[in-house]
Amino acid sequence: MSVLTNNLELFLRLFGQTLQLFAISAVLSLVLGTLLAALRVSPVPVFRGIGATYVTVLRNTPLTLVFVFFLFAYPLLEILRIEPYTAAVVALTLYTAAFVCEVVRSGINTVPVGQAEASRALGLTFTQMLGNVVLPQALRSVVPPMTSTMIALLKNTTVASGFAVPQAGSIRDALSEQGDNVLFGLIWVAIGFVVLVMPLTYVQQVFEKRWSVAR
Amino acid sequence: MSMVLFDVPGPKARVRHKIMAVIGIAAALAGVAYVVMRFVATDQFTARRLDWINYKQIQLSLVEAIGNTLSAFAVGAVLALAFGAIFAAARLSDHAWVRTPAAVIVEIFRAIPLVIMMFFFYYGLPSAGIKLSAFTAVVVSLMLYNGSVLAEIFRAGINSLPKGQSEAAYALGMRKTQVMTFVLLPQALRAMMPTIISQLVVLLKDTALGFLITFEELLRWGTRIGGDAVNFGRPMISVMIVVALIYIGLCLLLTWFANYLEKRNRRNKKVIHTDGDAAGQVQLGNASTAVPGGVTV
Secondary structure (H helix, E strand, O other): OHHHHHOHHHHHHHHHHHHHHHHHHHHHHHHHHHHHHHHHOOOOHHHHHHHHHHHHHHHOOOHHHHHHHHHHHHHHHOOOOOOHHHHHHHHHHHHHHHHHHHHHHHHHHOOOHHHHHHHHHOOOOHHHHHHHHHHHHHHHHHHHHHHHHHHHHHHHHHHHHHHOOOOHHHHHHHHHHHOOOHHHHHHHHHHHHHHHHHHHHHHHHHHHHHHOOOO | OOOOOOOOOOHHHHHHHHHHHHHHHHHHHHHHHHHHHHHHHOOOOOHHHHHHHHOHHHHHHHHHHHHHHHHHHHHHHHHHHHHHHHHHHHHOOOOHHHHHHHHHHHHHHHHOOHHHHHHHHHHHHHHHOOOOOHHHHHHHHHHHHHHHHHHHHHHHHHHOOOHHHHHHHHHOOOOHHHHHHHHHHHHHHHHHHHHHHHHHHHHHHHHHHHHHHOOOOHHHHHHHHHOOHHHHOOOHHHHHHHHHHHHHHHHHHHHHHHHHHHHHHHHOOOOOOOOOHHHHHHHHHHOOOOEOOOEOO
């Protein structure tokens, strides 16, 4: 307990950094992922190909490798100097966007084609069809897996601790520098993550139950 | 492709699509060309920076690094599958005193980041007098984390079977163990196989986290050779491209195997078609390669 109480300020500051890193990357990856999903369901085959290539490459690459690329390899290309923190955001965003893209795409694909055909037959315009029929149904099947993707992103921010970007994973460094007990420190970090993740899991389950559509 | 969002294109739309295709190809080529230009402009592909490929010592160490990655994957996968099977069985138990602790343990290990677990086993435990090698720390963490996810996949797979299956088995006078091993597991395993394999892809990718605790795997090898400024002038780019290709190749091989199994399943009449998504949904919980329905790309 004393490890936590003596370093409360350190824990709060670094968990704050984790949340900040998470929030920025979450927003950016949601935007980029949705754009990629738009590419992947577009009627133009070339766009679909570009989206599919991006997703295949990023989803089969370890996140750590993406980090190594942006922190160690990218600076050698001398394109634009970026801070380690920005590089971490870029790595997390690019990696998570591939998963967001897949969630959005499969959400759209769960809507049966008959729904769109029926709306057209009823004479709905394209906007009406999208806004009143397709998207409300797609959204229901997107939210639960999207929450899971975001939980994964929250946990993935700790990968940054190998690259000198301060967040909850760096608490270990700080504690071992002060000569504090690392074992108990790490247990507190783990508890911190459980506390952060559990409410999200709960929200996800509620949505899943309330929104599960019988088809 | 999904036709939900679009009407069948008419002549005007087809022309528009062709124009957009040309623009798309041009933009993609421009992007690739810019990156290649930067590679050339910063001399990434000079003879000196590619020279590392020629050294026998380095080739051997690459093989060894891949071997380390694969052995961490193999041991981790076997342990995680065993852990998952045990905890899934415990979570499906009729006794609350078995079910509840198992559920708590699985939920907790799913919520803790893998990095923190690895730090705990590698940097934390020595202060309690237990010293683990980097390999053991990686494997144990992979087992606990992926094992918990697999436990959820197994449980969801068994729960997604129609109730009639177990009811009929009980009506025939089978015992609980018999119902599980003769009726439920064989069917559930078939349905879950693609999801289980894509979780193993995640496990393979997660071995790269061993980089953070100095485990000598493929990525660590890459940063060592790539950071060698004295002999090769820091060939980080070329080395990382090779490392990335190896990881992508290995993962795609596993994914291809999952797809193959899924296809074979579809032809198999013995497979019961469940609402299917249950197992795939669980897996998304760790940003894995699965999407609802277990479709992998």
